[in-house]
Amino acid sequence: MTKKWCFVLITAMLFLSPIRAFADAISELKKEVEGLKTKIELLEAQDEETSSQLSDLVDISGYADGEFKLTDHETADTRSEFRIHHLSLFFIKQLSDKWRMFSEVEFEDAPKIEPSDNTDPGEIFVEVFTLEYSHNPYANFRLGRFLNPGGIWNVEHYPPFVLTQEKPMLVGNIFPKTNDGLQFFGSVHDWNVTTDYMLYVSNGTGGNPGHGDINSDKAWGADLGFKLPFLTRTEIGFSYDRENKDENNDEVRILGVDARLHWNDLQLQSEYAKKYTDQLSGSTDQTIGWYSQLTYDWRKWTVGYRYDWYDPNHRNDENRTITNTVALNYHFTPKVVGKIEHHFIKDESSSDVRYTKTLFSVAVYLGH
Amino acid sequence: MQMKCRKKLFRKAAVMGLVTIAALGFSLFSTALAKAGEAVVVIVSADNPMKALSVEEVHKYYENDILNWPNGKKIVLYDLRTKDEARQRFSEAVLGKDPQKVAMEWANKKITNTAKNPPRTVRSAILMQERVAKDPNAIGYMLKSDVTSNKVKIVTTIE
Incomplete structure (x- = not known):
């Protein structure tokens, strides 16, 4: 009996001592892990402070994209070719709580600019440069070169974030791409609706408006946007732009309306714009463009379709161009997107020509 | 034997x-x-006069529909990194979107100069807690068990 109890006691000791030791070891390891975790977090905090101090100097970001275009309609302007489309750099500096500088320098088509050679089709230009003063959410000012706020695509046009490399035809052909001047803008939220407003006065378009105004009167415009709680989110915008006539220039009036409807992963985006050009001769030309684009996001994929209609001279019915586009995007990472887009083009301006264009491209966002 | x-x-x-x-x-x-299965909580500094916020209000702050606190001070938004579990659950529950998509929307707004009040991203819950504790205008979120300081208070709980 005593032998049996001895055996039980020894066995229990044999089992319990390693368990106790094991528990102690775990407890020590836990303490060590906690200590290491604190050290790592402190190092991360220091690293973050350093990064924040560095980014306080100037925040640099940008994007780049390249593509291969395949077409069955080769002309002087359209060929099957590789294209180093954009390399764009953004420099943003928060000067104080209220003052901020924003600029974008764009290298388009990898230009080779030499003093003796000005025939290269590429472009290096300051697309945006603004100095901003933020008084409060309702009153802010922006001085410099800014993207014209007319419509959606003219502002939100950067390749890593848009469905296609080819832009809808109205973009850049109706509203001016940029304006050089002063912009007043603000935002109000009430009754579940966010209203964004913008007014600007700027040099007229043409030439290099950053250097000198070509019109004797200034251009001016306004943009009003509403964000409504319909579906997942609904955005509606109205835009107006006007350039006055003088002895050398036509008068231009542009009206635009745009809408973007979000319903979970489905998005419908549409823009319509009409330009009236009162010519010196007394006649009025009308340029009209509109498009509707439907996209659906599924995991890393975005699939989309766009109907695009453009008429540079509305008085002449044989001038329209209609493009149907299907596109597929794959987001390799959130910052790298691969795109395939196929365009069916019906160009009535040149004897009803029909052709197709396919683009394969990769766009990269370079920011953090 | x-x-x-x-x-x-x-x-x-x-x-x-x-x-x-x-x-x-x-x-x-x-x-x-x-x-x-743990709840995600929205935190503000203990010095912030807000006592509670609805999910809808937090949504409006993070969507930049509302830019200022009721006292007129500018809201300072904090985000965790996109792979953080709390960020994923916060993003799905409050914004109704995948955090990667939200991050890309902010990147787009940043380069189109249309971001009104973008959130600042911090690397961990402990850092977020530190930042929010220091700034009475700041707002952030984390897993409930990560709240360890009495210098922050919970204003919303997302189960």
Whole structure:
């Protein structure tokens, strides 16, 4: 009996001592892990402070994209070719709580600019440069070169974030791409609706408006946007732009309306714009463009379709161009997107020509 | 006899070892399970006069529909990194979107100069807690168990 109890006691000791030791070891390891975790977090905090101090100097970001275009309609302007489309750099500096500088320098088509050679089709230009003063959410000012706020695509046009490399035809052909001047803008939220407003006065378009105004009167415009709680989110915008006539220039009036409807992963985006050009001769030309684009996001994929209609001279019915586009995007990472887009083009301006264009491209966002 | 006893002893030790490993595994698994089901909380500084916020209000702050606190001070938004579990659950529950998509929307707004009040991203919950504790205008979120400071207060709980 005593032998049996001895055996039980020894066995229990044999089992319990390693368990106790094991528990102690775990407890020590836990303490060590906690200590290491604190050290790592402190190092991360220091690293973050350093990064924040560095980014306080100037925040640099940008994007780049390249593509291969395949077409069955080769002309002087359209060929099957590789294209180093954009390399764009953004420099943003928060000067104080209220003052901020924003600029974008764009290298388009990898230009080779030499003093003796000005025939290269590429472009290096300051697309945006603004100095901003933020008084409060309702009153802010922006001085410099800014993207014209007319419509959606003219502002939100950067390749890593848009469905296609080819832009809808109205973009850049109706509203001016940029304006050089002063912009007043603000935002109000009430009754579940966010209203964004913008007014600007700027040099007229043409030439290099950053250097000198070509019109004797200034251009001016306004943009009003509403964000409504319909579906997942609904955005509606109205835009107006006007350039006055003088002895050398036509008068231009542009009206635009745009809408973007979000319903979970489905998005419908549409823009319509009409330009009236009162010519010196007394006649009025009308340029009209509109498009509707439907996209659906599924995991890393975005699939989309766009109907695009453009008429540079509305008085002449044989001038329209209609493009149907299907596109597929794959987001390799959130910052790298691969795109395939196929365009069916019906160009009535040149004897009803029909052709197709396919683009394969990769766009990269370079920011953090 | 001695050989038989040793074998028995070895078998018992093996069983005990397995039981210990299984218990440890279960404890780790249940901790992870508890974390996964844990509530995400929205925090502000203890000095912030807000006592509670609805999910809808937090949504409006993070969507930049509302830019200022009721006292007129500018809201300072904090985000965790996109892979952080709290960020994923916050993003799905409050913004109704995948955090990667939200991050890309902010990147787009940044380069189109249309971001009104973008959030600042911090690397961990402890850092977010520190930043929010220091700034009475700041707002952030984290897993409930990560709230360890009395310098922050919980204004919203997302189950």
